[in-house]
Amino acid sequence: MDIIIRNYEGTREEILSDVGKGSFSRKIEENQSYELNFDVTQTERNKVAFELVQHESSILFDGQEFIIKQMSTNANGKSIVKNVTATHIYACMQDGHQYDTVTGRRSIDQLLTHVFKPDNRGYTWEVIDPEEKFSTVEQENFGRDNYLKLVQEIIEDYDATMIVDNKHLMFYPRGGYGKKINEPIRYKYNTDSVGFDIDTLSLKTQIKGFPKKDDDDKYVFDPITYTSPEAEKWGIRIQDPVEDGRYTVKKNLEERLKKELNDIPDISGGVSLKFKSNIKIFDYVPFIYEPLNINTYIQVVGITDYPFLPNEPSELTLSNTKKTMTSILTGLVKKGVL
Structure with a gap:
């Protein structure tokens, strides 16, 4: 995989050679950070590219763009070494600001629409929620902050995971992205x-679910109580109930309770x-x-x-x-x- 360096203006681009292989690391933390760290030494071979390694230049690596945000330059004899930290371009959302606010119950989709208008600064987004786990949340004066902090609030309020592909943001219910593998x-x-x-502290072993009500204000089937097998070990510890008027099929609500219970x-x-x-x-x-x-x-x-x-x-x-x-x-x- 090549490491490409591009200047801030986007007018010059070079392959960056003589990067310390042992120093090059990529760090990803869910919803928290995505960055590259490496050292590069000036040589005759990388003389042009080395000059492009400056604050706000772009590093293109493995299909993603990163922006140099931290850098130090050190001289060791005749050698000049730059120590670089480049942050994924999604974090540059901080440069946009939404001055308007909204109040009331909003879906995650509605809030994202509010954040990125009228100037989305090139960012696109989608909400991926096939099981409709995201619910509406009561908001009060949401807005009047930079895009990054507002997206942070959304992720916290809706318990979401954000997956990024350059400037494209994908929001999943937490735990709804990833696959099971067999490496213990x-x-x-x-x-x-x-x-x-x-x-x-939050361990619970029993949960109750309430389904939809009909026109006579009666449940379409009796509320369900699910008790985890873990209750034999930990005893009965009751979690807050699920009250969701979308459920008209008993089996579907049972599955929801099993997934919801923190057992x-x-x-x-x-x-x-x-x-x-x-x-x-x-x-x-x-x-x-x-x-x-x-x-x-x-x-x-x-x-x-x-x-x-x-x-x-x-x-x-x-x-x-x-x-x-x-x-x-x-x-x-x-x-x-x-």
């Missing part, structure tokens, strides 16, 4: 470095694998933790990989909890990039 994460098996937070502990943490794997961001992997007798699928919500080191394993962030969402996009702000 297990201490002492494929990792010796593991750190997890396991939280049972395993919230788990979040990170691992460094001992060897290379095929695990990708948003994959669901088996997580085995014997002390709490946990054997469940958990999602990869962050990954740091080293594209030019074929034998270097990735570092993973795993989570099955909404906790990951509470810090949406704040990583860039804390680092002073935004």
Whole structure:
């Protein structure tokens, strides 16, 4: 894969050679950051391209555009080295501002339409919700902020995952993107470095669902109570009910309750694998933790990989909890990039 450098004006473009292969990393965290980090040394071969490595220049890599936001230049004898952090172009949403506000119940689609009008600055978006999990949310004076912060609010309010493809934004219900794979994460098996937070505060084992009402204000079928098999271990812990007038088929509501019930502990943490794997961001992997007798699928919500080191394993962030969402996009702000 080539690394392309393009100047801010978009008038010059070169292949960037002599990048330190060991220094080149790509870091993706769900709804939080997407960046490249690398060092490049000036040589006779990359003399022209090296001059293009400046703040606000673009790095084109693996089909995505990144903007150089942080850079330092160091001299070591006759060698000049630039240390670069380039942030994915989606974060440049911060340069747009919506001055108008809206109040009242709004869908995620309605709020995104509000954010990106009248000037979308080249950004496009779509909401992908085949099971109609997104509901409307009461908003008060939503707006009057930059696009990035407003999108952050939307992701928090609607519990969404944002997938980016350059300036195209795709919004899925959290957990609705990714596939299950058969590569387990297990201490002492494929990792010796593991750190997890396991939280049972929100653990629930029973939930009740209320279906649609007919014209006589009666339910079309009796409300359903679902009790998880985990109740044998943890006892009866009641979750807030599901009240959704769309349900007229009992089986469909039962399936919704099973998916909605938070009947395993919230788990979040990170691992460094001992060897290379095929695990990708948003994959669901088996997580085995014997002390709490946990054997469940958990999602990869962050990954740091080293594209030019074929034998270097990735570092993973795993989570099955909404906790990951509470810090949406704040990583860039804390680092002073935004």
